[in-house]
Amino acid sequence: MPPRLLSAFAFLLLSITTAAAQTYPSKPVRVIVAFGPGVVDTGARVIAQRLSEKWGQAVVVENRTGAGGNIAAEAAARAPGDGYTLLVTARNIVVNVVLFDKVPYTPMKDLLPVSLFANLPFVVVTTPSLPVRNLQELIAYARANPGKLNFGSGGHGTTPHISGELFKLRAKIDMTHIPFKGSGETVKELVAGRIQLAIDSVTPYLPFIERGDVRVIASAGVRRIDKLPDVPTVAEAGIADFEAGAWLSIWAPGGTPAAIVQHLNRDAATVLDTREAREQMAKLGMEVPPAMSPAELTTYMNAEMRKWGEVVRISGAKVN
DSSP, rough: OHHHHHHHHHHHHHHHHHHHHHHSSSOOOEEEEEESSEEEHHHHHHHHHHHHHHHHOOOOEEOOOOOOOOOHHHHHSOOOSSSEEEEEEEEEOHHHHHBBSSOSSSTTTEEEEEEEEEEEEEEEOOOTTSOOOSSHHHHHHHHHHOOOEEEEEETTTSSHHHHHHHHHHHHHOOOOOEOOOOOHHHHHHHHHHHOOOOEESGGGGGGHHHHHSSSEEOOOOOBBBBBBTTSSBBTTOOOOOOOOOEEEEEEETOOHHHHHHHHHHHHHHHHHHHHSHHHHHHHHTTTTTOOOOHHHHOOOOOOHHHHHHHHHHHHOOOBB
16 A cells, blocks of 8 residues: 555544544443452442443443453453443453463563552451451461461452462461352352451451451551551561552453544543542542553553562462
8 A cells, every 4th residue: 555545544444443532432331241240240349330420321330250250351352342232340350361371361461551540458367266366376387387377358369369379488387278259259159257367458348357157367568558557567477579459440352443442541540530539439438549540550450460470480370
């Protein structure tokens, strides 16, 4: 194609995608959520509701569970890149590429990061029947009983799973991972005493902590949690180089025009940049992170893949 025709074609294509972004969305938007009832689903419904109110369009949440989030990610990756199918998932999306021998998507190619809309502080929680009251006692117990502690998570490749693997490495202990279908099941199993430990989002555990049904012994983040100011961090308890938490993010299928990705990015930031939204998220145990552009998000996600990929490789945690 001659250069002048090529330039004209490129200009026409840009004009079309820009016009589409200006009228977007003109019909309902489907949001595929990678997990069932639990913190990811709750966060997804918050952002979906607020975007629906802003757009004046229905935002329909569809849960696609299984394979540590890979089933939902594959469904989103195969959807048309027009902005009308989105994915909400957690940190697992960048962990699974090394945790699994094969995944049906490539981050930053088949799926494009749109928005990081929630951070979830993590805690180390135990069943009250476990004879430990702080992190050092937990570590001592685990070393005296190698392999006898079971820690739960919402599934292979989820952030609680990999956080448990990181804790094993840093604390130099041996524990057995027990996967469940979502954080809701993990909570039930811990309360029932069928597992002894979880490193998970504080959100679903708060009412059980308050009632004494589970015991919180540490905050897994870099700072103490506002709702649990007396609970020390893992670092304060003596385990250096450990930080665990989750983030929730929106992704679009590969091929989605940059103008629509930027439109989505701006709208997500706008609906969260209010006192009401921040208070709503805080009640759910979530924090609204600083807004990032799509380019900044891509850099961040690549760094996350390197960091957690190293944890997976060192720990030997693999899912075939």
